[in-house]
Amino acid sequence: MNITVVGTGYVGLVTGTCLAETGNDVLCIDINKEKIEQMKNGEVPIYEPHLDALFERNINAGRLNFSTELDQGLKHGEIIFLALPTPEDEDGSADLKYVLGVAEEIGRRLTDYKIIVDKSTVPVGTAQKVKDVISKHTKVEFDVVSNPEFLREGFAVDDFLKPERIIIGSSSDKATERMKKLYKPYVRSGNPIIIMDEKSAELTKYASNAFLATKITFMNEIANYCEKVGADVDQVRIGMGTDSRIGKRFLFPGIGYGGSCFPKDVKALHKSGKDLNYSFKILDAVIKINKEQKVILLPKILSHFKNNLEGKKIAIWGLSFKPETDDIREAPSLDIIQKLLDFKTKISVYDPEAMQNIQKKIGDKIDYAEDMYSALKDAEALIICTEWSIFRTPNFTKLKKLMKGDVIFDGRNLYDVNDVLNEGLKYISIGRQ
Template sequence: MKIAVIGTGYVGLVTGTCLAETGNEVVCVDIDLKKVQKMQNEEVPIYEPHLDVLFERNIQGKRLRFTTSLDEGLSHGDIVFLALPTPEDEDGSADLKYILGVANEIGKLIKSYKVIVDKSTVPVGTSEKVREAIAKNAKCDFDVVSNPEFLREGFAVDDFLKPERIVVGSNSNRATRLMEKLYKPFVRSGNPVIIMDEKSAELTKYAANSFLAAKITFMNEIANFCELVGADVDKVRIGMGTDSRIGKRFLFPGIGYGGSCFPKDVKALHKSGKDSGYDFQILDSVIKVNQKQKTVLIPKIKNYFNNNLKGKKIGVWGLAFKPETDDIREAPALYIIYELLASGATITAFDPEAMENVERKLGNKISFAHGMYGALEDADALVICTEWGIFRNPNFNVMKELLRDNVIFDGRNLYDPQEMKEEGFHYESIGR
């Protein structure tokens, strides 16, 4: 099938590459000329495990190509995916200017039937707005479909190629048949393609992300309460997770959720509720608790240093909002770094993938190490913000040689407190 993907951000690039992997001819469109030229030269603009292999293979197989021409993409694609950014607006709502701007242009350019697919995460009712924007200028038939993505950063390629489910929102039999044909290779094991109306599909994505964010936030509150009463959140988590009604996933406490999805989507659903006269009280609490949780380590750090961080050198492990990505959007590490800098500390940080992005954001406000142990040289303490695999089994003897004082503040509960005590570390984590 012939596919166009408008927008080559995280979702668009993974979508286009994985659709090409099943034999489709894909043209990806982006207005950023430098980015398009890099991709044409087989340079992947984001870090996502396994994406580079598929990316290169499909470019070389001439199933995947890139252009800045919207007209070229629309002329090629029978199915056109809109994978455009929906950034958080000042009032917390999703800003639809990019999607509606492109929709307006699509109406002027299409000359034959197209299925226009909203792949971006969008509020309820967006399909109608896209349809109206296209219809103003369109002189041919088209359908608008909602097809939300459920990709986890760090696992996006696997999630796309082996989806748990695919949600398609459409009242058009013609569009639905094309979407089912497109996704048939991805659900051969029997996982469902769920057909529903557009509004229900749009809400499904927001509801799923908001529920998971609430689950994380609840466990963070339990962890904070564990510290007050002397309970161990790891034991509580295991006791809860073995209940099949609850499940084991998203029960790990820490320093809050970040990234491009959960923060934005929770706020957008909360704002959509207000606009419709409904108060999502649970989401209001989730937003407030998560914001506070991002800096929950700061009082522990200040208390250890008697509220005087001036001149203290802090090593930081992990900058990305989660492991296996270079995404720093709403990363808890940044909130912790801002607080430490404001208190007079200096920082040397290490992350396997995200340092370049942080350097673009912070410049020379902090230093960056070439390796994980380099961040510890002459540091008064280590703060762990992201649970990268390489941090899980470090050489504690090397760490003790490099640190001025054997102090670790662990925002991801990577180590056993008793073992750390035996190793000679002052070790503080979350909820234990």
């Protein structure tokens, strides 16, 4: 099929590349000329494992192309994916100006039947809004479909090529059949393509992310309680996870969730409820608790240093909101760094992928180390914010020699408590003694 993807952010670029991988002819559209030229030259503008290989292969095969011209995209694609930003507005709602703005442009330019697919995460009722906006400007037949993405950063390529399920929200048999044909190569193992109405599809995405955020938050609450009563959250987690009704995933406690999805989607669903005079009380708690959890280590750090951090050098391992991505949106590291700067602390950081993004945001207020051990030189403490695999088995002897202090504050529970204590280090983690 001929496919157009409007928007080459994280979702759009993964979608376009993975659709090209199964033989579709894909044209990606973006208004950023510099970014389009970069991609035409074979440069992937985001970090996502395995994306670069697919990107290069499909460009070389002529199946993946790029343009700044929406007219060209409408002429090319029989299915038009809208993978546009829906940033959080000041009141917590999802800002639809980019989605509806492109919908208006499509309405003005439409000359033949197209399927318009909302790929972005959008509030319930957005498909109808897109349909209404397009209809104002054209009498040409078209359909609007909701097809939310379920891509985990760091695993997005695998998630797209081998999805657990595909959700298609459509009231058009014609559009539904074409969407099923498009996705058929991805579900050969039998995973379902689930057809539903557009509003249910839109809510499925929000409900999924809000539930996972709630599950993480609940475990963080349990971890905090473990510290009060002397229980071990790792043992509790294992005991809970063996129950098939609960499952093992998303039970790892830490310093809160971040990223481009969970924080924004939880707030957007919460605000959508408020707009209809419905109070999501559980989401009230999730939002509040997660904000507090991001800096849950700070009182422990202050206690260790007797409330005096001025001039102290602190090393930080991990800046991205999760491993295998360079995404720092809503990352707990940002909250911790700001709090430490408020106490006039000297900070040295290392992350395998996110350093450049942090530097753009924070500038020269902190030091950026060349590697994980360089960050430790003369540091009085180490804080771990992201569970990158390279941090899992450090050389503790080397660590002790480099550091001036002897304490690790682990926001991701990477190490066995006794193993670190046996190395002669102080070790403070989440939900464990």
